[in-house]
Amino acid sequence: MEAEKSVIIEKRSAKIPRTCYVGGEEQSNPEFVSPTTFSFDSRILIPTRVANYRRISLRVALMDNSMSNVENALDSEELDKFYRLMIEASQKVQEMKLNATGNAEINGAEDDNAPYVLPVVPYKEPLRKNPENVLHVMRRLHCMTTVEMQRELKKAHIDSRGKRRELYNRLKKYFRKEFAVIKNAEYLRNKTEKFYDYFVVIDFECTCEADLYDYNHEIIEFPAILVDVRKKEIVSTVDVFHSYVRPLANPQLSEFCSEFTGITQEMVDKALPFTDVLDSFRAWMQLHRLGQKDVRYAFVTDGPWDIAKFFQMQCIQSKLSAVPHDFRFYVNIRKSFVNKYYKRHSMQKTNLIGMLTFLNMKFEGREHSGLDDSKNIARIVIKMLEDRSELRVNEKLVKIKASEKGKALLTDISKEHRDRRAWRDNLPYIVQQITRDSFISGEYLDCDTCDEDD
Known part of the structure; x- marks a missing residue:
């Protein structure tokens, strides 16, 4: 694109004739100013790579024979010559100005190749809270x-x-x-004792029927084993909580239930109802100072069923106002075990026997006995503590609206598997996972989805 040019001529001399007549004779006019000293101002708009245009003003003295020659030149081919002279003069003036101020000229070639140098900023340690x-x-x-x-x-x-x-x-x-x-601080890694003093291992046994997934279960055995986190041992094999529970909705045990759990009809007939047994359990907790501010504890179960299904069902049947808050957060030891020992996408079977086998341990006692199951789960907990596993609550119960319950069920599974999971949609509380960040921050304790004030 050609440079836009404009020339403004300022006449410094008037049109005075070269000669004059004195006494009838032609003589040279003394007031005549030679056009060779004629000057004008030129304002030229020159495009550059740095800015769109730079306006430069300068005075250029032009040598010519007459005023008429200059005026004619403006409309002639010599106009290009004047432009070139003015551009050269403006460039020289600009160089003189830049040299005087100590700045460097920026031209097109240098602008294309000059590297951009990032400013040096000193590093400052970011502010961190305690x-x-x-x-x-x-x-x-x-x-x-x-x-x-x-x-x-x-x-x-x-x-x-x-x-x-x-x-x-x-x-x-x-x-x-x-x-x-x-969350990345080293002193928080693999330090379960930072979080808990005791684990309360629970494994309920309930009324049941063979292959009847929508059965209304009632707790008939309530065991609890206390594990000291720092000592990595069961507090006492004698001082455990154990009680049978008398069912009320279905007081008569089925043959399948008795064979499966080893609990006889006579055992439950002599037992107290669930509410009384729960009161006894609370008294046992107080005996070990569980629930006091300076003692930290968490419930441990093998899977989500004991608390999320059986305990929740029992609370409804016993007409309790809600699931007690301390029972809403628990350690699913099966999930913690998989995260610690199994590789991702492992197809190994994960149940109580499978975990014991993996740890080169054998089941002690009778399978599906609530007390014996709890003792073996406690053995797994102790082994994981010895292996520096980080055990923490990883699941919680959350109350949701009835309109949202259907979203919790999976649709891409078999009918049998769906029937096994149907209880998750029929009960008021659902299971939610607790991330490590949520645990460390205490966010998991928020009851934003609860409809109670307690």
Whole structure:
């Protein structure tokens, strides 16, 4: 694209004739100014690669014989010559200006090849919150008072106004930003004793019928084994909780149930109803200080069925208002076992016997006896603790709306498998997985989906 050119001529001399007549004779006019000293201003718009156009003003003295020659040249072929002279002059003036200021000329070739140099920025260690304080706040967030939340928000220079729910969400959002740092902290890895003092191993036995998946189960055996996490041992083989339970909906045990569990009709007839047995279990927990603020514990089961299915069904039949909160979070030891020992997509059978076999252990006692099953599960827990496994709650019960229950069922499975899973859609609480981040942050303790105030 040709450079846009404009020339503005400013006449410095008037049109005074070269000669004049004095006394009838032609003489040279003394006021005549030679056109050789004629000057004009030229303003030229020159395109560059750095900017679209650069406007340069300069004065150029042109040598010519007469004023008429200059005026004629503007409309003649010599106009191109004037343009070239003006462009050359403007470039020289620009070079002089740049040299005077110490700047370098930027031309097209240099602009194409000049490398871009990134500015050097000194590294600064990112700001991090105290990991212990983050864990402390997130673990206690669900039970903090409004005043405590406001205090923590003020420490973090965050708005502390609003209702408790607003403060709760604000504080939770602020501290969750540090989870990516905290979850990789070495002192939290494989340290189950950081989280728990005891594990309570439970394996219920219930009324049942052969191949009847929608059976209304009732708990008929309630065992509990206490494992000391730090000592990696059962607290006492004698001091265990064990009680049979008298069923109310179906008081008569089927032949299949007695053969399968080893529980006779006489055993359950002499037993107390579930609510009384549950009270006895709570008394046993208090005896071992379970539930106090300075003692941390978690329930351990082999799979989700004991709590998510059998215990939940029993709570409904016993007309309890809801599943107790401490029973809603538990360690599915089968899932923890697979994550620790099995390779991904392993086809090995995972059940109580399979886990014992993998660990070169044999089942002790009678299979499908609630007490013996619990003792063997406790042995697996102790072995995993010795192998520095990180055992933590990995499943929880969450109450959902009736309109959302159908979404929990899988459709791409066999009818038999679907019937086995039908209880998941018929009960008010469903099973949700607890991720490690959710566990460390204490987010899993949130009851956003609960409809209770307790």
